[in-house]
Amino acid sequence: MIQEVIAYMTTPASAWARDLGFLAESISIDARWNRYSDAYRPHQRNCHEAILNATENLPQRQRIVLLGAGIIYDVPLADLIERFAEVILVDCIFSKTTRKLVREFPSVKLVEFDLSGVCEHLATHDGKKNLPELKSGFPDVALEADLVVSLNILSQLPLMPEKFARKRKWDGNIAKWGEQIECAHIIGLQELPGPSLLITDFAHLTYPERSHNSYVEESTLYSITSDPETEWIWDYRPESVESGKARCALKVGVWMFRK
Numbered sequence: 001m002i003q004e005v006i007a008y009m010t011t012p013a014s015a016w017a018r019d020l021g022f023l024a025e026s027i028s029i030d031a032r033w034n035r036y037s038d039a040y041r042p043h044q045r046n047c048h049e050a051i052l053n054a055t056e057n058l059p060q061r062q063r064i065v066l067l068g069a070g071i072i073y074d075v076p077l078a079d080l081i082e083r084f085a086e087v088i089l090v091d092c093i094f095s096k097t098t099r100k101l102v103r104e105f106p107s108v109k110l111v112e113f114d115l116s117g118v119c120e121h122l123a124t125h126d127g128k129k130n131l132p133e134l135k136s137g138f139p140d141v142a143l144e145a146d147l148v149v150s151l152n153i154l155s156q157l158p159l160m161p162e163k164f165a166r167k168r169k170w171d172g173n174i175a176k177w178g179e180q181i182e183c184a185h186i187i188g189l190q191e192l193p194g195p196s197l198l199i200t201d202f203a204h205l206t207y208p209e210r211s212h213n214s215y216v217e218e219s220t221l222y223s224i225t226s227d228p229e230t231e232w233i234w235d236y237r238p239e240s241v242e243s244g245k246a247r248c249a250l251k252v253g254v255w256m257f258r259k
């Protein structure tokens, strides 16, 4: 807990990313990766494998862009540094672990960017609480990439903006707007000039106490039009006697948008 407080005070972050809760969320995700490292390993391995498979057979390997890579554990960084002249990590918050790790590698660049295109407006609005229109959700570097990867971020994109807008009673259909944020990201990936890879959770599983066979499944996405090419289960909150909470997991899938 003390470590998390220190991280909150010392991790660089824009005012809007703090206000909307991204910094606190990033620190708690980072802490979960450390606490549950054994349980997270298969998910980590699957993410690495999906990304590396997608880099095979590319016509060239100048630049790879990873969206949602602020917490580095699901990125096979060493392999990507070997394979690409430039590795660009995009997120609205970069954890201290990520910042420290990439410092030694000049070919790795960090781009702080709001991939929903609405967050800064929410945090600095002019008093009229109309839901902001979506702006472009991709940084320019993605337009000239040999591969763009959306990495465990799609379901997260509407979450903080929706929570913020609901808490402060913004006008408009918040769920519909959240759906638009999500759809804009998928369409953006599909419309990029080069190939893109989408890795995202698409269902949340809650297991009743001590049951490993039955679970309650709820979608984590508003809409996804096709079945994934591959999928796995990520035990993001393994059963734990000490927490006394039920086991929860996510179904994670991989979609490749080829040109």
Ligand SMILES: C[S@@+](CC[C@H](N)C(=O)[O-])C[C@H]1O[C@@H](n2cnc3c(N)ncnc32)[C@H](O)[C@@H]1O
Residues within 6 Å of the ligand: 022, 026, 029, 068, 069, 070, 071, 072, 073, 074, 090, 091, 092, 093, 113, 114, 115, 116, 117, 119, 151, 152, 153, 156, 157
């Ligand atoms: C579940 S984490 C992604 C997975 C992470 N790479 C890991 O190892 O678990 C979600 C990431 O999306 C980022 N994120 C959420 N909304 C964002 C936005 N609007 N713009 C940029 N990044 C965003 C968060 O900061 C966080 O790093």
